[in-house]
Amino acid sequence: MIGYVTLGVSDMARAKQFYSNLLGDLGAKVLLDMGRIAFIGKSMKEPMLAVCTPFDGEPNHPGNGNxxxxxxxxxxxxxxxxxxxxxxxxxxxxxxxxxxxxxxxxxxxxxxxxxxxxxxxxx
Incomplete structure (x- = not known):
């Protein structure tokens, strides 16, 4: 039902390192890195986490309630x-x-x- 969830970040290298290390023991890794967005998960056929810098170039903001x-x-x-x-x-x-x-x-x-x-x- 869910393909991926995206979190806006300010530093792609830091975000990829944080989530790869955090979720590595669960079998997750960076599966696809396209520069401003990277997909982290077990496989492209299972739900993934994407981290990205916002498309509009504005600063990222965590959502209230997200x-x-x-x-x-x-x-x-x-x-x-x-x-x-x-x-x-x-x-x-x-x-x-x-x-x-x-x-x-x-x-x-x-x-x-x-x-x-x-x-x-x-x-």
């Missing part, structure tokens, strides 16, 4: 991805924890450009 949610596969993997994101330069926007008892475990960060990410596990 968030990319990534399911790494377990609560332990949520914790690990959160820790890795912080080590790679993300800022905390909500430490890992059970948000809804027995239903939703999550952690939240802002990437170096301010885009909000969630790492989550249902159950």
């Amino acid at each position: 968030m990319l949610a990534i399911p790494p596969g377990s609560k332990e993997a949520v914790d690990a991805l959160y820790k890795k994101a912080i080590e790679l330069g993300a800022s905390c926007d909500g430490e890992p924890g059970q948000r809804i008892p027995d239903q939703f475990y999550g952690a939240y960060v802002r990437d170096p450009d301010g885009n909000k990410l969630a790492f989550f596990e249902f159950g």
Whole structure:
């Protein structure tokens, strides 16, 4: 249903390095790099994350209420991805924890450009 999600960034090299390192343990890598936009994922046939500098040349702005949610596969993997994101330069926007008892475990960060990410596990 989703082909890719695009996040606007100010520094392509930094964004590609951040997301390649962050998502590498999940099998993701830069699949296609077209200069101002790069696609990161497991394959071109699965949902991907794209990072790009805005087409209009204006500064990127993280959306208020926009968030990319990534399911790494377990609560332990949520914790690990959160820790890795912080080590790679993300800022905390909500430490890992059970948000809804027995239903939703999550952690939240802002990437170096301010885009909000969630790492989550249902159950």
